[in-house]
Amino acid sequence: MLVSRGEKWFSALNHTVLVVFSLLALAPFLHIVAQSFSNQQAVISGIVGFWPIGWNIDAYKNVLKDTAFINAFSVSVNRTVIGTLLSVGLTSLLAYPLSKSYILGRQWIQFMIVFTMLFSGGLIPTYLVVKEAGLIDTFWALIIPGAISAFNVIIMRSFFQSVPIELEESARMDGCSNIGILFRIVLPLSMPVIATIALFHGVAHWNSFFDAVLYLNKRDLHPLQMYLRDLILSNETNLETRAMEKNSAAIESLKAAALIVSTLPIVMVYPFLQRYFVKGVLIGSVKG
Known part of the structure; x- marks a missing residue:
């Protein structure tokens, strides 16, 4: 050419x-x-x-010795892993039946899901729901309120519709149940969209801090982003006090080291999911 x-x-x-x-x-x-x-x-x-x-590497030594940083890091890791697995699982269970035209009331359910993308209850009603559910000052306040995203449900439903129906019919003739078809046939063929949804939820969980500000008063439940927020905005953290006493690293170096360490997990995970990312988004968004 x-x-x-x-x-x-x-x-x-x-x-x-x-x-x-x-x-x-x-x-x-x-x-x-x-x-x-x-x-x-x-x-x-x-x-x-x-x-x-x-x-x-004095700044990194001080950061990795700080118990508050280690605790916040572990909270963020647990939140990201548990939250992502739960979100992908619930999204799959909701999107699969919506991809089948023979499900009664499918259009009405889809309408209600899309409706939540256009209108929401707002901050105060959401807080009241979380409070009445008994999630305030619990780890699950960081996971359950945002476990399912309407946008991700639509993407996954569209991808499921691209799976050949003949494969499901063949499995059903062999006595496979709907749950068996989902986990043995549909999900293994849907790795691009699953990786895409997992990346969306994983990055969102890792970077989120506003829900912790709203729902958590216990400092030992604060995720890493809350720790970084306090480190940058406050001049009285244990990390900065110890660094000033030992005269081992500048405060700005400590902040920079904490930011780099908090970024590394997502940077390390992204290359493994990147090859699925574009394909999952394009197929999930084009298929109707």
């Missing part, structure tokens, strides 16, 4: 623009990484750019 000179210039311009925007997006992250590995004097003087000055 011949490519004209104009198309070559246009492609080169597109690549150049994308590279520039990518570097602009990476610049703040690289600056934080450099601060986390720099010594106290370099950070305080403000000369750290995109490369560490006075390379050391």
Whole structure:
């Protein structure tokens, strides 16, 4: 296939623009990484750019020794793992019957699900529901209220509709139940959309902090994002006090190290799901 000179210039311009925007997006992250590995004097003087000055790992040592950080990290890991598994499971159980045209009342149920995307009860009614359910100051307040997303149900339902009906009919003739068909045939064939939904929920759980602000008063239940919020906004955390006493790392280095450590889990997981991501979103959104 011949490519004209104009198309070559246009492609080169597109690549150049994308590279520039990518570097602009990476610049703040690289600056934080450099601060986390720099010594106290370099950070305080403000000369750290995109490369560490006075390379050391004192900030990471202080962060990983902080019991509050370890507790918040474990809460976030538990929340992300349990919340994602529960959300994917419930979404699958709801989306599968909605993908079958012979289910009575399917259209009405779909209408009610879509309706929640357009109108919601609001912050105060949601809080009252969570309170009456007895979830205030419990770990499950971080998981149950947002366990199912209407948008994700629609994506998964559309993907399930693309699974050949002949496979299900063949399994049913062999005596397989609806639950068996779902777990033995449909879900194994739906890994792209499952990985996509898992990534959506996993990132949302890991980055969420507002629900913890609303529903949790116990500090030992605070997730990692609440810890980072307190670290950045407050000047009286145990981590900062210990660092100032030991004179081992600048406060800004501690904040940078905590941010980097909190980002690593999602950065490490994303490459394993990325190959499913685009396919899952496109198929789930195009199929009607």
